[in-house]
Amino acid sequence: MDIIHPIQWFPGHMSKSKRKIHDDLKYVNLLVEIIDARIPISSRSPAFMGSILKPRLMLMNKSDIADPIFTTDWLVFLKKDNIQALAVDCKSGKGLDKFIPKVNELLRKEIAVWQNKGMGGRRIRIMVVGVPNVGKSSFINRMADGKRAKVENRPGVTKENQWFLAKNNIEILDTPGILSPKFEDQKVGENLAFVGSIKDKILDIEIIAKKLLKKLLDLYPNLLKKRFNLKEYHLSDETADNFEQKELRIDQIFHSIGQKRGMILPGGKIDTHRTANMLLDEFRNAKLGRITLERSAEASKESE
Ligand SMILES: Nc1nc2c(ncn2[C@@H]2O[C@H](COP(=O)(O)OP(=O)(O)OP(=O)(O)O)[C@@H](O)[C@H]2O)c(=O)[nH]1
Ligand SMILES: [Mg+2]
CATH class of the missing domain: 1.10.1580.10 (Conserved Hypothetical Protein Ylqf; Chain: A; domain 2)
Structure with missing residues (x-):
């Protein structure tokens, strides 16, 4: 039995948001995918797997409420799979001290090219993507210098792409949460429902x-x-x-x-x-x- 109807969890605005995110990819140097450390498989962003040729970094967020033994396991697993990942807690900021050094490491080549062209001070542009309620805007607020993004404990808070100026000469694009148009596996839908990434009123x-x-x-x-x-x-x-x-x-x-x-x-x-x-x-x-x-x-x- 389907627990959620596909049309209800993938409303028109979500496919519009997805198109807008893809349009804005050309402006960014790095893609940061935020996942929920409690459900690292089900909270991956299907729209951003494969095909996108941008350096990328995964943040396993909410690691403060995930089981630490398994977070460590996941980090080992991801490393073996050549996925760059950090475990973080965007509520307290724990783990985020590793973020800027990691960005510099991942963009080493691009930064060297900019320096050779005399554009060493160029701003690094980062896009943040992830399923609803995973902590994208909380991450932005941790990094932001000034203006703050709206954060609430319910899915669908961020409605459109929005740029924020961050410390260390970085600009970050906050995006609305996106779900897969169709869950091949009901378990994915269930796990997303458990953690609060799907609106309760359609469940x-x-x-x-x-x-x-x-x-x-x-x-x-x-x-x-x-x-x-x-x-x-x-x-x-x-x-x-x-x-x-x-x-x-x-x-x-x-x-x-x-x-x-x-x-x-x-x-x-x-x-x-x-x-x-x-x-x-x-x-x-x-x-x-x-x-x-x-x-x-x-x-x-x-x-x-
Ligand atoms: N415990 C814990 N809660 C977090 C963490 N990061 C974010 N939250 C909470 O998760 C909820 C959602 O955070 P948001 O930053 O609004 O999530 P979002 O991904 O921007 O959500 P949408 O804009 O709706 O897609 C809020 O209640 C946050 O306080 C974290 O690392 N640990
Ligand atoms: Mg948000």
């Missing part, structure tokens, strides 16, 4: 929250147990269950979580909508702990 929040719960039960049962005081469940002992049993159990645990938080409707039923929103919110804000939903081993399998 079935309860289905998404239960899918997240299922994933967390597989990957981080102890964090769930601790956060929601689920001591009556043997959460790590899931392997023996068949599919129906598993689904039933997820439903049960979901209801337990709602009950423990007192999310009860008049009449005594669990308020499943509020429970779903709370679960998603707590995951998105790392209340459960630092979590990474996609591991580099999955990427290795895909490229085999």
Whole structure:
């Protein structure tokens, strides 16, 4: 079953934004792709893979709320794949001290050519791209000298390309978040929904929250147990269950979580909508702990 309808997540303005981004590529020296360190496969920008012949740098953002072991794994994996990447946290600025030295390294040849032509002081132009809500504007604000970009915790905040002057003689172009027109793999859509890159109003929040719960039960049962005081469940002992049993159990645990938080409707039923929103919110804000939903081993399998 499709959890999100393609037309709803790729509205007309997104294809217009994508065209505008491609038009503006000719003005830039470097492409910075920001991904979400919690879902490094699903948050890649499909529109910017392959074909674009520009030096590029990947920033694994939100590394403060991703599982540090897997972020390190990912950096090793990307390096082997010849992808230049840095782990950063644009909320606090952690990791960004490596950004300017990396830009200078990646643009060494271009800068040498400019210097030979007596244009050593030329401004470096950088374009920032990424899926919605990944932290593009937060990155710009960390680097910007003066004017600030609008940042909010919801997808679709930046509406059009906008230039910002940054320190170190750099100009940065902020762009609106772009999704793939069609997700070949529903898992990509789900992961983007979990982290808040797809507008909640076009999602079935309860289905998404239960899918997240299922994933967390597989990957981080102890964090769930601790956060929601689920001591009556043997959460790590899931392997023996068949599919129906598993689904039933997820439903049960979901209801337990709602009950423990007192999310009860008049009449005594669990308020499943509020429970779903709370679960998603707590995951998105790392209340459960630092979590990474996609591991580099999955990427290795895909490229085999
Ligand atoms: N924990 C954490 N939160 C971050 C980080 N970077 C950005 N955020 C938060 O993520 C949310 C989205 O940030 P934005 O900078 O608006 O994201 P964007 O990619 O510009 O989003 P759109 O313009 O909607 O595509 C905000 O609530 C930020 O505070 C980070 O490194 N760590
Ligand atoms: Mg933005």
